[in-house]
Structure formats: C-alpha cells, structure tokens
Amino acid sequence: MKVLALDSSGLTASAAVVEDDGINSSLLAEYTVNYKKTHSQTLLPMLDEIAGMIELDLNTLDAIAVAAGPGSFTGLRIGSATAKGLGLALDKPLVHIPTVDALAYNLYGTDRIICPLMDARRNQVYTGIYEFEGNRLKVLEPQMAVGIEEIAKKLCALGREVIFLGDGVPVYRHKLTEILMAGQKFSFAPGHVSRQRAGAVGMLALQYVREGRTETASAHRPDYLRLPQAERERAEREAESHG
C-alpha cells in the first residue's frame, strides 16, 4: 500500500510518500521545509521533486493523506485543495488526519505523555494529550483550541512525565515552566521531531486506510476547530440580543 501525504497546516510545509506491505513500513521520500510561509508556491514543487526522485507513478497510490486541521486556515486550505485536486484527478480516496495527532505520532514509542502545542494566536494553542499503548497512538484528550493554562491544568491532573513539541513551544516555554508544578517532570522534543512532518501523517494514514477510514475527495473539508471571526461575532451579537 502506498500513500502520498501533505502537511501545510503551520509554518512548515511537508510532502511525503510512504508505503507498507502489511509487515514492514517505509518512508520512501519526505521533503520538509520550515522556512518561510509560502506554501502555495512551494508545496506542489516539493511534491513534484520527491515524486521525480522516487520515480513515482501517481496512479499507483492507494490514497492521498492530508493534515486536515487544526492549523492556519489558509495553510489548511492549500493542503486540502491540493489533496482534493489530486484525489479528483487520480480518482483516489483521501485520508483526513488530525494535525495534532500526526504531530504526536512523531514521538513514536515514548513512555511519556505527549503534548503537542501549536500556536493558535489569540492566547490559545491547538493541542491534545496522547500516549503510546503498545505501538498504537492513544488519544487521551482529542485536539482542541484552549489557553495554555487550561492544558497545563489537565497535565498536572494526570501527574505524569510530559514531552512537549510543536511551534507553540517557543511561544509558551517560559509560561509552561512557570505554571507546571514543581516536581512535575517535563521536557521539549528536539528539532527533528518537533514540527509537522508529512511522514508522520502518511504513517498514520496507512493505519486509517487499512481500517477503511477514508473519504471521497469531494466530501473532504478541513477541520478548523474554530468558526470564522465574522460568524463568531454574529453568534455573540445574537446571544446578547436574546439574552
């Protein structure tokens, strides 16, 4: 089984091709750039580059996977529209991978609690709480948009050693160190596994495909975890006028 994976949810843009034969899995190619946010210009050329290097015949793909949110609204749509276009053109199903799950999957096999942090602005992070149970990623708290204090509180309640990763780490490192109780052990993942990687999206997607968790390219849409600002403000106005 062969899957093409894309992640343009954050500052990083990443494309990968993964495959497995039911026993062994492998990452055939991955191109990840964490430089400037010009995903619209870079994502497809990156895919073209790796496809050329591994002489990929796109028709041999079983599915197209995409980190489908949360993340930058525009970034998510660049990834999703690319995946939808590929799915339509190749008549292949899509795999919708939660961005925060794929981030957590970077830390395969750790016995610590995994807490990805994506900077969501407006004093929030996109985050979740995960652990590995055997070789499976177990979701303790599904991905959400919350304040840093709230996720820290949940982690304190668990009372276990935590490893943080994601582009929210540089933003909240200091604050986390302040909030987390003395005595609680925590650490921060090193750079090569601390950002979105399409390889991790693809590996999770292989599991999804085997379990039949795919969707049509037409039905696919990103999962923003947030309403558009205009819609939120309208809901607030209506709540006020009815309240």
Add this chain to the structure above:
Amino acid sequence: MFPLYKRRRMVQTQVVAGGMENDMSEQKDIYILAVESSCDETAASVVKNGRHVLSNVISSQIELHKLYGGVVPEIASRKHIEKINQVIEEALEQAEVTLEDLDAIGVTYGPGLVGALLVGVAEAKAISYARKLPLVGVHHIEGHISANYIENPDLEPPFICLVVSGGHTHLVRVRDYGDYEILGRTRDDAAGEAFDKVARAIGLGYPGGPKIDKLSKEGNPEAISFPRAKIADSPYDFSFSGVKSAVLNYLNSCQMKGQAVNRADVAASFQKAVCDVLVEHAMLAMEACGGDKLAIAGGVASNSTLREAFAKACKERGVRFYHPSPVLCTDNAAMIGAAAYYEYQKGVRHGWDLNAVPNLKLGER
C-alpha cells in the same frame, strides 16, 4: 460520485462541405477546464475552442453573505473548499467530457480575495499536475472581457471594453487577444460597490445592483441631482465615492427635515448618475481611440439601465455594442475558459509554483 473515467466523448467525424472527411491538417479542437474562485462564487466550466461553452457551473454563496451585508473572505474561502470538487465534477459531467479529453486547465489567479483565490489555484494546479495537463493562469478582468467572445462569434480585437463589477471599474483598450491597455479606472469605490452601499443605505440589502435596478423602474431618474465626478487630467478615470456620499447626505438631510424619502427616485437618480458617467467616459475613449466596437462586462454590465444607455449612445455613433448575457456578466468560469484559450494559444503556461496574486495588474505575468 461521478464516473469520470468511464465515459469517453464519442469521437466525431466532421464532414466538410465537399463531403470529404477532415484530415489531420484541420485544427484540433481545444478543450479547457476552467476554475474560478476569486470572490463568492465557486465556478467551473468546460469551454471548447475558447468560444463554445459546454458547461458553466456556478455555486453561489450570496445567501450566506447576505447575513453579513457583504462578502466575508474567510466564509467564502471555507465554502469554496467544500464545493470545489463537486462543481468541477458537475462541469465535466454536463459537458460530457472526461479529464482525458482536456487540453489544458485554466484558473483565475488574481485579482480577488487571496484566501478564496488560493483554493481554486491549489486545486487547478493539483489536477493539471496529476493529469500532466498544461496550466494557464488567468487574470479575472481578462476573463470578464473575454465573456464577450462567447456569445459574439464575430467579436475580435481591437475594441474598447468597460469592465464594471463590485470589485472593478476599468476602461480597457483591447489591442489584441491578451494585449490590454488600461485607459481609465476608478480612483476609489468600484461602481458595483457604490450600488451595494447605496442599496444598504436605502434598506434594500445585499447585493445592491439588481435591487436598485428593479426599484429604479418605479422612480424618476431626474428627481434628484446627484454629482457626476470628473477627474482633472484623467478623462477616463472614475470616482464613485462622491455620488455615494451625496446620496447619504441627501438621505440625512431628508431625515433632519422630516421629509419622506422616495426610495425609487433616489435609486433611479443615483443609477442615472453612475450610468451617465460610465457611458460618457466610454464614448470619450471610443472617439479618441477610433474603432467601431464597444463591449461591456462584469456584474454591473447586466444592469438594464446601463445596457439601454450604452445601446443608445452606440447607435447614435454607429458603434457596434456587445454585452454578455447576465449569467456571463457575473463571476463565472466560462469566461475564464475563454480567456485561457487565447492565452493557451499564445503559449502561456504556468508552473507548479503559481500563486494567488490578490492585486494582480491586467497585462502582468
């Protein structure tokens, strides 16, 4: 799911007048799939040889944006991504073609709302990449101008075109296919924007153009004198913020004096003021540039008063007047397919790094 790969277009053998079959020297038909998502319509179309529209599918979001009194960019972008595959599949289905029959993909890459444009651009790039089809990026205004080619087989450059919509007011000299000279443009609001703002002020709601057009038919266009703006040294440029403010001031002063407002008269007088300026500047350009063909395009080009005024002015001057049907005036992908065809024929090809350019200038690459 549509069976995109199962159905092939029947191979047609054309028979020429002498009864002989076309040989290979006959030009091959060019089929282009075009995608448009620059504002609040998600649209796809299949166009044959630039002028023959095989399908023209438009998914409008107007009802959604009415709640906010105008287009909300983030909501527009979200709707585009939800609808885009469905719209493209429907366009192929209605045209009875498959992706294998296509020669190129055309897509609007500017100007427009950046988040909205990006959906169409990323989608079109992915399709053309996966199907190894040439990619042709199209300027949205060039699309509007090219809408005139679809229903007017005789229309060829050079001609003068006035593009008037909610986002644009351009007076353009079309020297050749894909070769444009901008003679004049608005210095502030687009004409359609002024319609929307005035419509809101007199309680008609969004979108204002069609509503003002309708109400005006019950009003007297000479009832109130609203200003016709002229720009010193730029006879072809426009300004619509003045007439909009004049309407708002008029409404305010009526309210202060406790006078009832005749909304139909306001609508008709405002519309007349805008149309007068548009026609006058376009006719000035005709006189200066010569030629005997004038076209209008864009959403406001479906305004009935504007069409009548242009038809009259053109007739008086012996100028042929062209205008698209209303469905081809507002945003659609058929016009993008028409423009893409001429760009394709000129050898224009875009790479996988094509980006959305929200403030793309006409004639820029």
